[in-house]
Amino acid sequence: MEPSSGQMMPGFEHPMDIEEFRQRGKEMVDWICDYYSGVSERPVRSSVEPGYLASQLPRSPPQKGEAWSDIMQDIEHKIMPGVTNWQSPNFFAYYPANSSAPGMLGEMLSAALNVIGFSWIGSPAATELETIVLDWLAQLLDLPACFRSHTPEGTPSEGGGVIQGSASEATLVALLAARTQAGAAPEEAHRLVAYGSDQAHSSLKKACMIAGISHCRSLPAAAANGWAMDPKALEAALEEDKAKGLKPFFLFAVVGSTNTCAIDPLLQLGPIAQEHHLWTHVDAAYAGAAAVVPEQRHLFQGLHLVDSFNMNAHKWLLTNFDCSPLWVRRSEPLKQALSLTPAVLRAKGNALDLRDWQIPLGRRFRALKLWFVIRTYGAEGLQEYIRHHIRLAKVFEGLVRAHPKFEIAAPPRLGLVCFCLKDGSREQNAALLEALNSSGRLFMVSTDVGGKLILRFALGATSVQQSHVEAAWQQISQQADQMLSQH
Amino acid sequence: MEPSSGQMMPGFEHPMDIEEFRQRGKEMVDWICDYYSGVSERPVRSSVEPGYLASQLPRSPPQKGEAWSDIMQDIEHKIMPGVTNWQSPNFFAYYPANSSAPGMLGEMLSAALNVIGFSWIGSPAATELETIVLDWLAQLLDLPACFRSHTPEGTPSEGGGVIQGSASEATLVALLAARTQAGAAPEEAHRLVAYGSDQAHSSLKKACMIAGISHCRSLPAAAANGWAMDPKALEAALEEDKAKGLKPFFLFAVVGSTNTCAIDPLLQLGPIAQEHHLWTHVDAAYAGAAAVVPEQRHLFQGLHLVDSFNMNAHKWLLTNFDCSPLWVRRSEPLKQALSLTPAVLRAKGNALDLRDWQIPLGRRFRALKLWFVIRTYGAEGLQEYIRHHIRLAKVFEGLVRAHPKFEIAAPPRLGLVCFCLKDGSREQNAALLEALNSSGRLFMVSTDVGGKLILRFALGATSVQQSHVEAAWQQISQQADQMLSQH
DSSP, X not given: OOOOSTTOOOGGGSSSOHHHHHHHHHHHHHHHHHHHHHGGGSOSSOOXXXXXXXXXXXXXXXXXXXXXXXXXXXXXXXXXXXXXXXTSTTBOSSSOOOOOHHHHHHHHHHHHHOOOTTSXXXXXXXXXXXXXXXXXXXXXXTOOGGGSSBOTTSOBOSOEEEEESSHHHHHHHHXXXXXXXXXXXXXXGGGEEEEEETXXXXXXXXXXXXXXXXXXXXXXXXXXXXXXXXXXXXXXXXXXXXXTTOEEEEEEEEBSOTTTOOBOXXXXXXXXXXXXXXXXXXXXXXXXGGGGSGGXXXXXXXXXXXXXXXXXXXXXXXXXXXXXXEEESOSHHHHHHHOOOOGGGOOSOXXXXXXXXXXXXXXXXXXXXXXXXHHHHHHHHHHHHHHHXXXXXXXXXXXXXXXXXXXXXXXXXXXXXXXXXXXXXXXXXXXXXXXXXXXXXXXXXXXXXXXXXXXXXXXXXXXXXXHHHHHHHHHHHHHHHHHHHTO | OOOOSTTOOOGGGSSSOHHHHHHHHHHHHHHHHHHHHHGGGSOSSOOOOTTTTGGGSOSSOOSSOOOHHHHHHHIIIIIGGGOOOTTSTTBOSSSOOOOOHHHHHHHHHHHHHOOOTTSGGGOHHHHHHHHHHHHHHHHHTTOOGGGSSBXXXXXXXXXXXXXXXXXXXXXXXXXXXXXXXXXXXXXXXXXXXXXXXXXXXXXXXXXXXXXXXXXXXXXXXXXXXXXBOOHHHHHHHXXXXXXXXXXXXXXXXXXXXXXXXXXXXXXXXXXXXXXXXXXXXXXXXXXXXXXXXXXXXXXXXXXGXXXXXXXXXXXXXXXXXXXXXXEESOXXXXXXXXXXXXXXXXXSOOTTOGGGGSSOSOOOOTHHHHHHHHHHHHHHHHHHHHHHHHHHHHHHHHHHHTOTTEEEOSOOBTTEEEEEETTOOHHHHHHHHHHHHHHTSOBOEXXXXXXXXXXXXXXXXXXXXXXXXXXXXXXXXXXXXXXXXXX
């Protein structure tokens, strides 16, 4: 089918022209509004079986274009049954993945402009807004001034922020900067050692695998200090490894671990890391958002001692996935680890080519959604939002503590409450969880800590209210009563 | 500002409730339609100076939330001057970054659901649709059947596809799989050697830097074979390196180089790579889309000999950034290189946890937009689209060839025409380019090949028509006439 003349209008105009997009776009906005209005009624965890979709879709692409109405019908009938509704107020699994109205508007605009901000000239606004908004967010989180791109007087500093796609990428990028700073020759690379607690996020191990760092030491965290890293254990490991001729270079500290929201003691770890010339990276993927409220900032004490700090605005700060800000005290090692300048990309100025701060070359205009969120909510709105969730977690904690058959299984922190059946076996807790999750009325996940299987009630869905927490608890306690009465 | 009761409605409901989102979302759709209607009138390359935005925005975030209308005003007045309009039909720089109506609708829906598909249960539809749609795309591109997740009869195969964020990530992931397959011990890693031509995308060097591979050999490509890799040069390098005790493990071949759209000869390279047990990765970031038309498939001959293949649907296949499909013949080395399974993520089934096929843990529901694009256009619509652009490039090539002061500077291929002033100096070509780009009426970039600075006319913006190509040529030739008459 050869085009016959210049009259054809492919691309945007064809097969869907601007006027049809106007209509379909507005219908999609209505669909989204309907979705959010009714999401609390949808099963939270999808109940399909693996492979469910293959039998419902053709094995081959269509030869001719299809009507939009047919596609949208498939969304409701074929796709939605396989969606786990992270935006349900009854979603208490993993950690939250916040969506918000300004976040979605930001995604719409970003998709429409569809600029590729690998270099400054690729769209100056994309690079510059990102830097400015991360300076804003650094202030909202009360980060040490060294993490801002400019001093309060407006002078460029050595550090700054960049939006990564995920905390895993932030970890990798920080590890690579650390490796560069350590200056090990290639044939010495296998002597490098990275450190984290056994509660550290798996991204540490993955980053080590990727970077070819074979020594990734996992230090046992103990229940006694709330599953946080023990500074003495770190010191001992450092001495031991140095005695073996190894070269410690990287400390991965968590503020808010994945399992139990444990907080590594930065104030004690920082000086040790500095003494041994380690690059300290702080992973506060979930908990970082809590730094917007002054009463939680004690969890972050010691940030003046670290080299990089990461949080996911896409977890608990209302910014649609993906948006994982990373701040570094000094950007030079990062750029040294990641910069190349092929001729085709050379363009006006070299100021802030953010490709040199990340793994990929291309990058979306993600600053827009974060800017929209911060401006729409304002500092006070964000604080109110975080406090609301922390208060709801307290409500849930109180319900657990007041129940004779349950107990708190790790120190509750921020929006996370870990709990389990008192004297319950591993199997009983697992069975309780599965019964709850398969009801579709709520979704939680379990984790293993200290050899026990415990349940995690992770609070932070954008629209969760006290009524949802109370309803969840009613489900949980009734299911447990029913289960235990059968034995 | 403590919340006073459970009556507050934070998150989605506050400060922007569903009804306001309905209104603002539809206004945004209108804004987008206006943008596309008028984008050809906007300056293509932004003309702001570095730092332009800082002076226009507050240095600190607002204390109270702001009205949406104020935010949207800033979009037009402060952001848009700093946007380089990749969606302009007068954008001929780099390679295209296609947006389309179904692509944008996919982004809207994906942002609304905001599911995190790191594991199958995170949203079964996200994982399963991705696998199915990449099987569709593999058929559209006529890839060897081994790259599909299922045989035509529906039996699971050893290979399959995954959507990466960018070609750089695809390169890195393939390199890591290759390293795993090579099975070098950590202390042997510094002996590994990766190979590419000096026309290979910079992502090869970056991947090597990240993975700690210090030997990344860049083989000189020659003008004589259209800047493609010379199989003899590869063979010689392999023998030389093996004689030195090094361990070749990875071949990076390009189908459509960044500089000139050069095509490495897969049919000749493949057997050499196989003999030396190299993992061959094919980077067809831009050119890959051309495989939808049978008459261009000769460029891809030899894919049955390679291990992985990558193209960017976000370049020339109408799918908004980011969408970079990667197919592998065998997924096992990939998973072995990248898989961990932390307890908190363990859930029902382990089928196709796509986190094990990529660097990040989290992932967006990117298959939706690709599915929307393929269904809306159909195979024939996509073919018509690609042919339209290739035809326009021929028109441009003809204009260059017919002009006495210009010459073609590299073999024209697909949508790319490299040209320069005949007998023009480096400075003259650069001055011509800057004069054109600063006019705002079109945007191209230059590149260095064989010691010459040449101009790249990269055709592929979604809405480009013959009239834009003719107008661009008029600009270019008039500017050249004017410049040359002044000397």
